[in-house]
Amino acid sequence: MTTPVSFVDLRAQHEEVRPQIEAAFQDILNRSAFIGGSYVSTFEKDFAQFLGVSEVVGCGNGTDALWLSLAALEIGPGDAVITQPNTFIATVEAITRSGALPLFVEIDLQTALIDFASLKKFLVEQCRREDNGRLVHLASRTTVKAIMPVHLYGLPVDMEKFLSLANEFGLKIVEDACQAHGAMHKVKGELKRAGSLGAAAGFSFYPGKNLGAMGDAGAAATNDPELASKMRWLRDHGSSEKYVHAYSNGWNARLDSLQAAVLGIKLKKLDEWNDRRRAAAAHYQEELAGLPLALPIEPDYARHIYHLYIVRAESNEKREMLRKELSARGIGVGLHYPIPLHLQKAYETMGFKRGDFPISEESAETGLSLPMHQALTVEQIHTVADACREILG
Numbered sequence: 001m002t003t004p005v006s007f008v009d010l011r012a013q014h015e016e017v018r019p020q021i022e023a024a025f026q027d028i029l030n031r032s033a034f035i036g037g038s039y040v041s042t043f044e045k046d047f048a049q050f051l052g053v054s055e056v057v058g059c060g061n062g063t064d065a066l067w068l069s070l071a072a073l074e075i076g077p078g079d080a081v082i083t084q085p086n087t088f089i090a091t092v093e094a095i096t097r098s099g100a101l102p103l104f105v106e107i108d109l110q111t112a113l114i115d116f117a118s119l120k121k122f123l124v125e126q127c128r129r130e131d132n133g134r135l136v137h138l139a140s141r142t143t144v145k146a147i148m149p150v151h152l153y154g155l156p157v158d159m160e161k162f163l164s165l166a167n168e169f170g171l172k173i174v175e176d177a178c179q180a181h182g183a184m185h186k187v188k189g190e191l192k193r194a195g196s197l198g199a200a201a202g203f204s205f206y207p208g209k210n211l212g213a214m215g216d217a218g219a220a221a222t223n224d225p226e227l228a229s230k231m232r233w234l235r236d237h238g239s240s241e242k243y244v245h246a247y248s249n250g251w252n253a254r255l256d257s258l259q260a261a262v263l264g265i266k267l268k269k270l271d272e273w274n275d276r277r278r279a280a281a282a283h284y285q286e287e288l289a290g291l292p293l294a295l296p297i298e299p300d301y302a303r304h305i306y307h308l309y310i311v312r313a314e315s316n317e318k319r320e321m322l323r324k325e326l327s328a329r330g331i332g333v334g335l336h337y338p339i340p341l342h343l344q345k346a347y348e349t350m351g352f353k354r355g356d357f358p359i360s361e362e363s364a365e366t367g368l369s370l371p372m373h374q375a376l377t378v379e380q381i382h383t384v385a386d387a388c389r390e391i392l393g
């Protein structure tokens with residue numbers, strides 16, 4: 001009988017830092033300092049230093065972080081933001097929450113990231129620059145203000161190319177870095193952290209992320225102090241000081257002290273934990289070689305941190321067979337994400353149909369997430385690979 005292998009192992013992660021977390025919780029309890037305060041400001045400073053940015057604004061979750069970034073950039077009704085359809089709904093929720101229209105562009109099948117050539121073609125063929133400098137999406141007559149590339153599964157997009165394209169068309173880049181804590185990409189030959197190069201970036205600290213809290217938490221990053229100030233006001237009911245409200249579109253999107261304490265402690269281990277994930281991915285690559293599965297790739301420009309390790313089967317039927325058989329053997333698997341957003345009921349008013357983004361649909365129908373976490377052992381990877389070999393024959 002196959003030894004069970006869990007999809008994630010948060011218990012093992014927390015055991016590594018349990019004494020520090022318990023001490024921090026005791027300190028917060030003793031001081032009754034639960035919202036804001038030194039734990040939040042210290043984490044913001046430390047995470048900014050880790051990313052190589054000047055400002056980090058802690059907030060309630062990754063969705064808040066993306067929304068704060070858009071709202072601070074004054075992107076709203078009548079505007080549009082370009083992104084991809086194969087992502088968690090929070091990417092697009094942040095756009096619609098701001099009042100803007102999401103515009104989808106196809107992905108690259110090998111990386112599952114927004115396809116650069118498709119993006120450029122979209123900007124050239126489906127948009128037009130008006131005399132006043134506005135870039136208008138012809139079909140919706142909205143003003144295209146930003147691109148929101150998703151650093152999906154822990155693999156960042158090629159930001160050097162994206163920044164050049166955004167500059168050419170006068171667009172801002174808001175990075176969805178919610179799955180890319182510590183991932184890196186080369187810019188002018190130098191490695192930079194994901195989330196450090198756009199006008200702003202959003203991070204999620206959902207517990208299962210590479211840097212995860214013990215509940216919901218998030219942060220926005222930027223190199224623009226004015227933008228950061230706006231985000232700090234917006235996250236606290238549009239308030240610049242207590243009971244003084246400067247923005248009518250403010251929200252309660254604050255980061256609490258308990259989560260900030262956990263994140264500050266785990267941040268010190270993040271590079272080590274990411275290195276363990278990379279080592280696990282390398283073992284998977286060796287063990288799964290030769291099977292009828294498309295394995296993740298790491299382009300030359302990138303340093304993948306494998307938030308998820310996703311393989312693609314030859315068909316939806318074979319993916320489903322593999323998923324069911326692995327689950328029956330006690331091996332944890334996941335689907336990220338089984339229905340692309342353009343086919344979700346939530347966005348049916350946008351008028352998309354099956355076949356509009358065939359590569360995104362193929363990715364959704366054939367991808368399977370195998371166990372991946374910082375405590376994954378060589379023996380567990382061998383167990384997963386052996387099961388895959390037996391099932392796929």
